[in-house]
Amino acid sequence: MTRTPTPTDARVPTPVTAPPGAWEELVRAALLGTDRRTPPGCAPGAHAPTALLDAAAAETVRRRAGLRPAPAGRRPEPAPEDRRPPLPAAAARRLTTLLTDRPGAAGGGRRGTAPDLMELLPQWLAAANAHGFAPPPETLPALLDAARGRTDLRPAALAFAGPRGLWLARLNPDWRFALRATPGGGTALPGPEAAEQVRRLWEEGLFAERVALLAALRSRDPAGARALLASTWPTERAEDRLMFLDSLRSGLEPADEPFLEAALSDRSRNVRATAAELLSALPDxxxxxxxxxxxxxxxxxxxxxxxxxxxxxxxxxxxxxxxxxxxxxxxxxxxxxxxxxxxxxxxxxxxxxxxxxxxxxxxxxxxxxxxxxxxxxxxxxxxxxxxxxxxxxxxxxxxxxxxxxxxxxxxxxxxxxxxxxxxxxxGPDERAAWVAGFIATHGLSEAFQLLGMCTVPWAPPLGRAVVDALDIARDAGSYPWSFSGVMGLAERCLDPSEAGRLDGLLAIPDESEDAAPGAGGYWAEAFQRLVTTLRLRAAMAEELRAG
Known part of the structure; x- marks a missing residue:
């Protein structure tokens, strides 16, 4: 008995299989559209898009079925053991918050009262490294992503990530910067007995690896680093010689003089200038x-x-x-x-x-x-x-x-x-005292760059001078964003113990007739953010001490 075709049957296109080798043509048709390019093996018309998908599905199966099984790739080596103590639980939760939170600006471009957590991450990493803690393994991807986006984070982030971070970086090309920053592509600097391993890395490594090796060796064995550099100096490119020569700034010593004196006759003007600058830093x-x-x-x-x-x-x-x-x-x-x-x-x-x-x-x-x-x-x-x-x-x-x-x-x-x-x-104390005296006399308008030279947290006299100057600026009716740079520094650099002394600045002051409209509210908001940040920094420090 013959079945009578239904209207639905009439709308179903006949399955189509593209001729062998037509994958590229199918891709072109998909990109250009079937109304501009008819897929291979398909009839033009309203059913062409469906036919294109059918042909692509069939071609995909054919291509996959035609692949020969390959030997299994080598399994990665297990992650190395990190012998450092784990973070305390509260500090681990804090790290996750610092790595994931992105506080947005309040309406109208105002920052609001929420602390800028990403600006606190460098300080948190420095404190965690000082305590010698190891990160939770699950935070390593976010930590490496943060270091990838901010070069200023990399030294502290990689030190905190430790050997497991370097192991993980070998598995993701986006994190190769971690390998370039470590001698030997993520391995430890060879010990004094492995002279041949050092020489091989120096002669065969990538440029970034060689720079990192020279800098690391310079801190441990200045004479050995100098001898290693001299061994290939005549054959190095001018731009490479300049970078290598710059590594001698660390631990510059009178024994470097013969090498630097010879570099004064270098073919490159920049190399000669750098050698002369280093020699002039040796008064004798x-x-x-x-x-x-x-x-x-x-x-x-x-x-x-x-x-x-x-x-x-x-x-x-x-x-x-x-x-x-x-x-x-x-x-x-x-x-x-x-x-x-x-x-x-x-x-x-x-x-x-x-x-x-x-x-x-x-x-x-x-x-x-x-x-x-x-x-x-x-x-x-x-x-x-x-x-x-x-x-x-x-x-x-x-x-x-x-x-x-x-x-x-x-x-x-x-x-x-x-x-x-x-x-x-x-010295740090003398530096802070000088800047405090400068601010007390001249105010904050020229102090931002000077404050950046002071150690963190700021010494009490410097912190008091900054807060007093901000209070004076508020009373003068100025807008706080004129001092946003100093306020941002204060959030990161004031001693957290100063938070209680700032409570009196949180109220919205009465505005004088010559004050900028709304300035009082902006100042109260800025001081609230400052106090909140200081208390958050105090909590972060306490969480790390709990271990």
């Missing part, structure tokens, strides 16, 4: 002596003046000897050649040379001397760079001057950046 080097001999002929005390003043006769040319010693002959645009050469000579000369040059005067007395013919800015700026390069706290103090001086720039510093660099040569 031959280059420092040559630079001092040149510099003191350009700067002298003119006793014919009353009072005596420093006179300057800048170089009239840049001779080949100066160029070999790292002096760049061509000045930048807008800079005079003679002042450019003078600055390079002075900043490379040992600062001790100026004491004898100026009759035994101290650094403070030398900086206080007047300078003729508008050379003071150039001369003092060069001395600032020399003090930073030679890590000379005595000259840094003289150039900084008293923080309460009317001139915010001090007697020698010519810019905020110079002041910040000079502060870096002082």
């Amino acid at each position: 080097s031959a280059l420092a002596a040559r630079m001092a001999a040149r510099a003191v002929t350009c700067v002298f005390l003119d006793r014919t003046l009353e009072p005596p003043a420093i006179a300057v006769e800048a170089p009239h040319e840049c001779d080949p000897g100066m160029e070999r010693d790292g002096v760049v002959a061509r000045p930048p645009s807008g800079r005079g050649a003679r002042s450019w050469w003078l600055g390079q000579l002075v900043e490379a000369a040992p600062l001790a040379a100026w004491t004898s040059r100026f009759g035994g005067r101290s650094a403070e007395e030398i900086v206080a001397l007047p300078v003729t013919d508008d050379w003071q800015g150039d001369l003092h700026a060069a001395w600032c760079r020399a003090a930073v390069r030679q890590r000379d706290g005595t000259w840094a103090r003289a150039l900084l001057g008293a923080p309460t001086a009317p001139e915010a720039g001090g007697p020698g510093a010519v810019s905020l950046a110079e002041r910040a660099k000079l502060l870096g040569t002082l």
